[in-house]
Amino acid sequence: MPDLIARFSSRNQRLSHVFLKDRLKGAETYDRIAGYFRSSIFDLIHEEISTIGRVRIVCNADLDPRDLTAATLSQKARDQAQVERWHEQGDEIDALLERPRWRRLHELLTEGNVEIRVVSRDNAPFLHGKAGVITQPDGSTSSFIGSINETANGWAQSYEMIWEDPSPEAAAWVRSEFDWLWNKGVPLSQAVIDEIGRTAQKIEVQVEEMLADPVGLAKSITVESPLVRRGEGLAPWQKAFVKIFVEHDQKYGAARLLLADEVGVGKTLSMAATGALTVLMGHGPFLILCPATLTLQWQMELWDKLGLPACVWTRAPQRGWVDHRGHLYRSRDPEDVLRCPSQIGIVSTGLLVRGGPEAQALMRGTYGMIALDEGHKARVKRGIGMDEPEPGKLYQAMERLAGRTRHLVIGTATPIQTNREEIWDLMKLLAYGQDHVLGRPSASRWWDAEQALDLISGRTILKDPEAAWPWLRSPLPHAREAAVFRGIREDLHTDETEFFTDRGLANLDDFTRQDLEEVLERGEIARKLPFMRYHNPLGRHVVLRRRKTLEDANLMDRIAVNIHPRAGAAPGVFERSAVRTPHFYDRAYEEVRQFMRAMKARQAGTGFLGNLMMQRICSSVAAGMATATKMLERRREGLLLEETDDPDLLEAIEEMGAETYASAVDLEARHLERVLEILGSAKQEDPKGRAVLHYLDQENWLQLGCIIFSQYYDTARWVGSLISATHPGEPVAIYAGVGKSGVLLDGEWRTVDREDIKRGVKERKLRLVCATDAACEGLNLQTLGTLINVDLPWNPSRLEQRIGRIKRYGQQRREVDMANLVYAGTIDERVYQRLSERMQDRYDILGSLPDTIEDEWIEDIERLEEELKSFTKPESPADVFSLRYGDFLSLDGDDRGWEVWTKVVARRDIEERLMRPWNGRSGASA
Numbered sequence: 069m070p071d072l073i074a075r076f077s078s079r080n081q082r083l084s085h086v087f088l089k090d091r092l093k094g095a096e097t098y099d100r101i102a103g104y105f106r107s108s109i110f111d112l113i114h115e116e117i118s119t120i121g122r123v124r125i126v127c128n129a130d131l132d133p134r135d136l137t138a139a140t141l142s143q144k145a146r147d148q149a150q151v152e153r154w155h156e157q158g159d160e161i162d163a164l165l166e167r168p169r170w171r172r173l174h175e176l177l178t179e180g181n182v183e184i185r186v187v188s189r190d191n192a193p194f195l196h197g198k199a200g201v202i203t204q205p206d207g208s209t210s211s212f213i214g215s216i217n218e219t220a221n222g223w224a225q226s227y228e229m230i231w232e233d234p235s236p237e238a239a240a241w242v243r244s245e246f247d248w249l250w251n252k253g254v255p256l257s258q259a260v261i262d263e264i265g266r267t268a269q270k271i272e273v274q275v276e277e278m279l280a281d282p283v284g285l286a287k288s289i290t291v292e293s294p295l296v297r298r299g300e301g302l303a304p305w306q307k308a309f310v311k312i313f314v315e316h317d318q319k320y321g322a323a324r325l326l327l328a329d330e331v332g333v334g335k336t337l338s339m340a341a342t343g344a345l346t347v348l349m350g351h352g353p354f355l356i357l358c359p360a361t362l363t364l365q366w367q368m369e370l371w372d373k374l375g376l377p378a379c380v381w382t383r384a385p386q387r388g389w390v391d392h393r394g395h396l397y398r399s400r401d402p403e404d405v406l407r408c409p410s411q412i413g414i415v416s417t418g419l420l421v422r423g424g425p426e427a428q429a430l431m432r433g434t435y436g437m438i439a440l441d442e443g444h445k446a447r448v449k450r451g452i453g454m455d456e457p458e459p460g461k462l463y464q465a466m467e468r469l470a471g472r473t474r475h476l477v478i479g480t481a482t483p484i485q486t487n488r489e490e491i492w493d494l495m496k497l498l499a500y501g502q503d504h505v506l507g508r509p510s511a512s513r514w515w516d517a518e519q520a521l522d523l524i525s526g527r528t529i530l531k532d533p534e535a536a537w538p539w540l541r542s543p544l545p546h547a548r549e550a551a552v553f554r555g556i557r558e559d560l561h562t563d564e565t566e567f568f569t570d571r572g573l574a575n576l577d578d579f580t581r582q583d584l585e586e587v588l589e590r591g592e593i594a595r596k597l598p599f600m601r602y603h604n605p606l607g608r609h610v611v612l613r614r615r616k617t618l619e620d621a622n623l624m625d626r627i628a629v630n631i632h633p634r635a636g637a638a639p640g641v642f643e644r645s646a647v648r649t650p651h652f653y654d655r656a657y658e659e660v661r662q663f664m665r666a667m668k669a670r671q672a673g674t675g676f677l678g679n680l681m682m683q684r685i686c687s688s689v690a691a692g693m694a695t696a697t698k699m700l701e702r703r704r705e706g707l708l709l710e711e712t713d714d715p716d717l718l719e720a721i722e723e724m725g726a727e728t729y730a731s732a733v734d735l736e737a738r739h740l741e742r743v744l745e746i747l748g749s750a751k752q753e754d755p756k757g758r759a760v761l762h763y764l765d766q767e768n769w770l771q772l773g774c775i776i777f778s779q780y781y782d783t784a785r786w787v788g789s790l791i792s793a794t795h796p797g798e799p800v801a802i803y804a805g806v807g808k809s810g811v812l813l814d815g816e817w818r819t820v821d822r823e824d825i826k827r828g829v830k831e832r833k834l835r836l837v838c839a840t841d842a843a844c845e846g847l848n849l850q851t852l853g854t855l856i857n858v859d860l861p862w863n864p865s866r867l868e869q870r871i872g873r874i875k876r877y878g879q880q881r882r883e884v885d886m887a888n889l890v891y892a893g894t895i896d897e898r899v900y901q902r903l904s905e906r907m908q909d910r911y912d913i914l915g916s917l918p919d920t921i922e923d924e925w926i927e928d929i930e931r932l933e934e935e936l937k938s939f940t941k942p943e944s945p946a947d948v949f950s951l952r953y954g955d956f957l958s959l960d961g962d963d964r965g966w967e968v969w970t971k972v973v974a975r976r977d978i979e980e981r982l983m984r985p986w987n988g989r990s991g992a993s994a
Contacts, residue, residue, distance in 0.1 A: 074231075074232040076214075076231075092117070092120065094119075094205070095204055096120065097202070100125045100246075101246055101249060103128065103198060105184060106157075110172070110176055118179065120181060123181055125183075126185050126253050127184065127186050127187070128188075146254060147258070148298070150256070151257060152299040154260050163267045171269075173264055173268075177256075177261045177264065178265070184255070186256055187249055187252050199213045209239035213230070266967070266969070270972055271970060272974055273972065273973060279349060282317070283310065285345060285348060286310045287965070289344065289973050292972055292975065293373065295373040304623060305329070305338075306334055306338045310338070310341050313345075321565060322474045322502050323342070324475070324476050324477075325476075326491070326498060326609055327479045327612075328483050330615045333615060333618065335441070337373065340366075340376065343477075346437040348982075351437065352436025353986050354413070354437045355413050355430075355435045356378070356412065356441065357415055357438065357469075358416070358441035359445070360418050363380045366414050367414055371392040377982050377983055379392070379410045380413075389408055403429050406433050409983070410983050410985070411981070411982045412982060415430065417445060420461065420465035421462050431465060435473040436473070437473060437474065437476070438470075438475070439476075440478045440479065441479045442479070443483070444483060446460065446497065447493070448463055448489075470499075470501060478498065480494070488525075491606070492517040492520065493517075496515070499605075503568055504543050504567040506605055507568065511570075514543070514604075520604075520605075523539065523600055524607075525601075526598060532585065532588060533585055539600065542567070544566070544569050549603065549608075550603065552587050555577070555579070559577045588600075629883070630883055630886065632763070632887040632888070633759075633887060644897075645900070645901070646891060646892035647755050647891050649892050649893060650755060652750040652751075653750075656689075656692065657685055657891070659742045659743045660685045660692070663736055663743075664681065664682050665678070666678070681699070683859075686859060687780050687859035688783040688786055690783055691780045692743060694782040700740055700741070756858055756889050757790045760858065760889070763887050769853075769854040769856075770795075772852070772854050773835040773853055774852055774855070775837045775839060775852050775856075776788075776856045777840075777841065777858065778838070778859050779841050781808060783859060784839060785804075788801075788812050789815070797813075799812070799813045799828075799833070799834055800838065802837075804839070811828075825837070829852065837852065854884060855884065855885070855887070856886075857886065857889060859889070859890075860890060860899075
C-alpha cells in the first residue's frame with residue numbers, strides 16, 4: 069500500500085504555494101483549527117477562500133469562559149469582551165501599512181461564506197494543536213496537522229512543518245477535534261468585524277476639517293476613546309443627547325438644556341461629550357460645577373472613559389488646580405481660579421455658596437459651556453410666611469454665570485422635588501441672556517411660572533390665534549419646529565436668529581393665520597396633544613430618559629437586588645439587622661454623642677463637626693480613630709493636609725474659619741481624647757470585620773466576587789488589610805483617589821494605577837475590591853456579583869451609585885446580593901431601619917425613598933419616620949408635561965454609525981488642544 073502521508077517543510081518550499089493554495093483551489097469546504105485571530109488570517113489565500121462554499125475557522129481569544137457564556141450574558145456584554153480583547157492586540161502601524169489586507173479581510177468576513185468562532189482560555193488556553201480539513205466536490209479530503217498559524221507570517225515566513233493525510237480516517241479524526249472546539253466556541257462578534265472594516269477605511273483628520281459637521285466631530289473624538297476601546301461606547305441615548313445639543317446650537321446659536329435623566333442612566337457622559345465638543349469647536353472653556361464630593365468622580369470619568377484631561381480646583385493640600393495626573397498648579401491669588409491649565413475645569417459648587425474672592429473671580433469669567441451637576445441644589449426657597457421666593461446662594465451665583473456662558477446644561481434627576489415651580493426656576497437659569505428660551509423678560513408671558521405651567525400641563529387651553537399669539541411672539545419658535553412657524557416667520561420677514569416680534573396677527577397672511585387656527589384646534593394629532601402642550605419651552609429644552617424605558621427596550625438589563633442581613637442570620641455576628649457591638653465600641657460611641665451634643669450647643673456652624681465625627685464612628689473604628697486624631701492635630705493649623713477623598717472636614721474648617729474651628733475643638737477635646745483612649749486600648753477587633761468575613765467565607769461571596777464600599781479611605785484600607793491578613797494568597801484591591809489605589813497581597817502593599825485594577829477585575833485576576841464613593845465612577849464591576857456597604861451614606865442617591873457599579877449590563881447574575889452593615893444601637897441603625905422598611909422592590913429598591921435625607925431628619929428619628937411616611941416620589945416632568953425629548957432614544961438610524969465612523973482625530977491632537985490654559989480674567993482660551 070503506498071504511503072499516503074505527505075510531509076512539507078518551509079525549509080524546502082513555500083508552504084502557502086506548494087500546499088495551501090493548491091489544496092484550496094476548487095474546494096467545497098475548509099475547516100480549520102487556528103491560533104489567535106489576526107488581521108492577516110486570509111492574506112495569502114484571499115482569492116481561494118472567496119470561492120469556497122463554506123469556511124469555518126476556530127480560534128482562541130484568551131477570554132474567560134464567563135465572558136462568552138450566552139446563558140448568563142447579553143449579546144452586548146459578549147461583544148464588549150471580544151472588542152476589548154481585539155483592541156488589546158491592535159497594531160496601528162500594521163493597520164496603516166497593510167490597509168489593503170484589512171479591506172480584503174473585511175470583505176471575506178461579510179460575504180457570508182466565512183464563519184469564525186472563538187473559544188475561551190479554559191477550553192483552549194492556546195491552540196497549539198493546529199489542524200485543518202479541506203473537502204473537494206467529489207468528497208475527497210486533505211487533512212493536515214502542523215505548528216502553523218493561519219497568518220501570512222505562518223504560511224510564508226516562519227519555519228513550519230506540515231503532515232498531510234488524505235485518508236477518510238484522518239479527516240474523521242481531525243473533524244472530531246474541530247467539532248468539539250467549534251461547539252465550545254461563540255461566533256466572532258459582529259462588533260469586531262465592524263471594527264476591522266472601520267480600521268480598513270480609517271483616516272486621520274484635523275479638528276478644522278470637521279468643524280462644519282459637529283456631530284461628525286463628536287464621533288471623531290469618541291470613536292477611539294478608552295470607553296470604545298473597552299467595547300462599551302456611548303449609549304444610544306447619550307449619542308442622541310449630543311445630536312440634540314448640536315441641533316440647538318445650530319438653530320439658536322446656543323444650547324440651553326435641562327438634562328433630567330433618571331439616576332444611573334449616565335448624565336455625566338452626555339454632558340462631558342458635549343462640553344468637550346464645544347471646546348474643540350472653539351466656543352471657549354468648559355466649566356463643570358458640581359458638589360465637592362463629585363469633583364474627583366468627574367475628573368476620573370472624563371479621563372478614564374473619554375480620554376479627556378481636566379483639572380480640579382482644590383483647597384488641599386494647597387490651593388490650586390490639580391490635573392488628571394495629580395500634578396498641582398499652585399495658586400498665589402484668587403484670580404488663579406481663572407487660569408485653569410486645561411480647557412476643562414471642575415469647580416465645587418461649595419465655592420460659589422461660600423462666596424469670597426475666588427467665587428467673585430469665577431463669576432467674572434466667560435465660558436463656552438457650563439455644566440451644573442446636581443442642579444436641583446440651585447434652589448429658590450418657598451414657604452409659608454415668605455412674602456417672596458428667596459433664591460439660595462448657589463442659585464444667585466448661577467444667575468450671574470448663566471449670562472457669562474454660551475451653552476448651559478443643568479443636570480439633575482429631580483428637577484421637581486416638592487413644587488412644580490422648581491423646574492421653572494431651572495428654566496429661568498437656562499433663559500438668562502438667551503431670548504430663545506423663555507423670550508424677552510419684559511415682553512414674554514413665559515416668565516410667569518404659574519401661567520406657563522398651567523398652559524404646559526393642559527390646565528389652560530388656547531383655542532384661537534388671539535389667545536395664543538402673546539405666547540408665540542416671544543420667544544418666536546424656530547422655522548424648523550413646525551410648518552406653521554415657518555409661515556409666520558416668512559410673513560413677518562423675521563431672521564432665523566431673531567426670536568421676538570412686536571408685530572401682531574394682522575401682519576400674517578390669511579393662509580398662515582388659517583393654518584395657525586387649524587393647528588390650535590386639532591392639536592398635535594400624532595401625539596394626541598393640544599398644540600401648546602407640545603410646542604413650548606419645556607418641550608424644547610428638557611431631555612429626560614427613564615431607566616424602565618431603557619430596560620423595556622433591552623438597552624439595560626433588569627437585575628434584582630437581594631438585601632442582607634436577613635432575619636436570623638449569624639446570631640453571633642448580627643443583632644436584629646445590625647452588627648452586634650462589644651462594650652468598648654458602645655463606650656466610644658457614647659463619647660462621640662457627647663461631643664456631638666457639645667458642638668450643637670455651641671455657636672451656629674459648629675454642629676457640623678459633631679455630625680462629621682458621628683458619621684466616622686458609624687463607619688468603622690479605624691475611621692473614628694483617624695478622624696478624631698486629625699481633628700485634634702489640625703485644630704491649631706486650621707488646615708487639613710490629607711483626606712482628599714473626603715473634603716467634608718476641610719470644608720468645615722474653611723466655612724467656620726481656622727480660629728473658630730480651633731477654639732471649638734479645644735473646648736471639647738476631652739471627648740475626642742477619650743474616644744482615642746477607648747478605641748486604642750480595646751482588645752477586641754472591630755465587629756464589622758467579622759461581618760465582612762462572614763459574607764465572604766460563610767456565605768461564599770468571595771467565590772462570586774465582591775465590591776466593598778465605604779465613604780472613607782480609612783475604612784476601605786482597614787477592611788482591605790483585614791481581608792488580606794485572613795486570606796493568604798488572595799489579592800485585595802483598594803480603589804481610591806490619585807496615589808491611594810493599590811493592591812494588598814499577604815499584607816504587603818503595592819501602589820497600582822486605577823486602570824490596572826479595573827483591568828485586573830475584568831480579567832478576573834482580582835475578585836475583591838475595596839472602594840471609596842469618591843472614586844467609584846468609571847468602575848464597571850459586572851464580573852463581581854456581590855456588594856458590601858461597610859457604612860451607609862445618608863444620601864440614598866449615593867447608595868444608588870454604589871449599586872450601579874455591579875447592577876449594569878454584562879452582570880453575569882440575574883440577581884445580585886447586597887449587605888448593609890450598621891452598628892447595633894447607633895443612629896445609623898435607627899435610620900437604616902426606617903429606610904429598609906421602604907426598600908421592598910427588588911428591582912428598584914430605592915424607588916420609594918427621597919434622593920436626600922436631610923440632617924434634621926437624622927437628628928430626630930421620629931421626624932424621619934414621619935417624613936418617610938408622608939414622602940411620595942416627586943412627579944417626573946415626563947408625568948406632568950409632554951416632553952419632546954422624554955424617553956428620547958432614536959438616532960434616526962445613526963446609532964451604529966458612531967461605532968463604524970472612519971474619520972478620527974488623533975488622541976494626541978485632542979489632548980494638546982484640551983491642555984491649553986484659560987487666559988486669565990476673560991476665561992477665554994489662550
